[in-house]
Amino acid sequence: MQEMKIRKLFGTSGIRGIVNQDLSPDFCRMVALAIGTTLPPDSAVCIATDTRVSRDIIKEAVNSGLLSCGINVVDLGILPTPALALLTRELGFVAGIMVTASHNPPEFNGIKLFTESSLGYSRDQEAEIEKIFFEKQFRQGERGTLEQAQDAKQKYLSFVKGKLSLPGFNHPLKVVVDPGNGAASKFASDIFIQMGFDIIPVNDEPNGLFPGRSPEPKADTIQGTVEFLRRHDADLAICFDGDADRVVFCDKEGFLGFNESIAFISRLIVKKTGKRKIATTVETGTLLDLAMKDLGAEVVRGKVGDVAVAYLARELDAALGVEEVGVYVIPEAGYYPDSIFASLILLSQLTDPGEIREFFQGIPRLFFEKAKVFCPNELKEVVMAQVIEKAYLFAPDKTPIRIGTLDGVRLEFPDSWILIRASGTEPVIRVISESASQTKTNKLISKANELVQSLVEANN
Numbered sequence: 001m002q003e004m005k006i007r008k009l010f011g012t013s014g015i016r017g018i019v020n021q022d023l024s025p026d027f028c029r030m031v032a033l034a035i036g037t038t039l040p041p042d043s044a045v046c047i048a049t050d051t052r053v054s055r056d057i058i059k060e061a062v063n064s065g066l067l068s069c070g071i072n073v074v075d076l077g078i079l080p081t082p083a084l085a086l087l088t089r090e091l092g093f094v095a096g097i098m099v100t101a102s103h104n105p106p107e108f109n110g111i112k113l114f115t116e117s118s119l120g121y122s123r124d125q126e127a128e129i130e131k132i133f134f135e136k137q138f139r140q141g142e143r144g145t146l147e148q149a150q151d152a153k154q155k156y157l158s159f160v161k162g163k164l165s166l167p168g169f170n171h172p173l174k175v176v177v178d179p180g181n182g183a184a185s186k187f188a189s190d191i192f193i194q195m196g197f198d199i200i201p202v203n204d205e206p207n208g209l210f211p212g213r214s215p216e217p218k219a220d221t222i223q224g225t226v227e228f229l230r231r232h233d234a235d236l237a238i239c240f241d242g243d244a245d246r247v248v249f250c251d252k253e254g255f256l257g258f259n260e261s262i263a264f265i266s267r268l269i270v271k272k273t274g275k276r277k278i279a280t281t282v283e284t285g286t287l288l289d290l291a292m293k294d295l296g297a298e299v300v301r302g303k304v305g306d307v308a309v310a311y312l313a314r315e316l317d318a319a320l321g322v323e324e325v326g327v328y329v330i331p332e333a334g335y336y337p338d339s340i341f342a343s344l345i346l347l348s349q350l351t352d353p354g355e356i357r358e359f360f361q362g363i364p365r366l367f368f369e370k371a372k373v374f375c376p377n378e379l380k381e382v383v384m385a386q387v388i389e390k391a392y393l394f395a396p397d398k399t400p401i402r403i404g405t406l407d408g409v410r411l412e413f414p415d416s417w418i419l420i421r422a423s424g425t426e427p428v429i430r431v432i433s434e435s436a437s438q439t440k441t442n443k444l445i446s447k448a449n450e451l452v453q454s455l456v457e458a459n460n
Helices: 002-006 025-037 055-068 081-090 123-135 152-163 188-194 223-231 258-273 287-295 306-316 339-349 354-360 377-389 438-459
Strands: 015-018 044-049 072-078 095-099 108-115 146-148 174-178 198-201 236-240 247-251 277-281 298-302 320-323 327-329 367-374 402-404 409-413 416-422 428-435
Touching: 025 055, 025 095, 025 108, 025 123, 044 055, 044 081, 055 072, 055 095, 055 108, 072 081, 081 095, 081 108, 081 152, 081 339, 108 123, 152 188, 152 339, 174 188, 174 223, 188 198, 188 236, 188 339, 223 236, 223 247, 236 339, 247 258, 247 339, 247 354, 258 277, 258 287, 258 320, 258 339, 258 354, 277 287, 277 306, 287 298, 287 354, 298 306, 306 320, 306 327, 327 339, 367 438, 377 409, 377 416, 377 428, 377 438, 416 438, 428 438
Parallel strands: 044 072, 044 095, 072 146, 174 198, 174 236, 277 298, 277 320
Antiparallel strands: 015 108, 095 108, 236 247, 320 327, 367 428, 402 409, 409 416, 416 428
């Protein structure tokens, strides 16, 4: 297995791979043994899954490993990741385990861990699990217990209702809820209905093959949702990814944009909390900074991944943490990604869906683009080292350039920036660029793609 070669199991968002290729049942059982060995005997953990067809295979393997080292398991069934993270804390479990591959295609699955305080596992905690896994120093003991839990949805709803004031909502808004057949199916729409909204669900049947659309909601995958919204004369569509730790929005004009949505919701939360810092990542565009200027809020960029954002938000005592892909870490709920809570905050302060587009008309337009180049996991490290060496190629005319290597390589020019970084969830190297010119952005993306492609081929 690839993980064995590089002595690392965890990427930027848990353990992830193709089922029966990277993630065999025996592999997952041993991972669970390692997880259980780090916990006190007789501890209680909860587990939930998204809707993937492999969910039961992976969950049973994980349960088997946990039970055999004396851990008691409570199965919460199919749940969005935000609900699993929250209930881990609210119900007093020492850890929560989410079986999910988030936005990845159906053939993928994964294991994501949360602490008793709803935070994702830290890198030190992951390293402890990796050490036990590779050394096979598993604890054996009296077998743990397994039970099923009910009413997880109502427990999550009770928490949300306690945090948000119902009278503040603009209930006449007609809202499309699109869980993409993922973990939020029959969950998010029910929550919104119980909060008093006029909801029209689409792709709301749990189906791990994701027949309605890709589990990754973005401009090209939610076109069907935009058309559905127009046919039903709705005001706004809320679109979740496979496990609902991400959310994007669209209106009658189409996709509202990644950077636009995080900037608008960040403004709402900064105004609400009075805090003046926002935690985000090196992938996030400049639009967030521009949208915060009049509020005097500082945007602090750290490593990619919702766990990294959560820890940075906590360290900064930030108003919130965001990733431009639609991740919202809202301290009011906890230091975990909660797309449902973020959506409700938006709805609680939105009187007219046109407000979002109107706000950004007053900000200079930026052109933000993404691409990715296939790169086998075992080549990522050497290719990225060579990218750093060749960063000078992006400024042949002695244009001032600032090089950041916090996570990947981010090159900042006076009028633009580009990021090249190895994905922690897929065998690809990602390329992201932004400037005030579509032509400039496209040129930077093209140049980076060519460089990365040539380095992958040279090292293959």
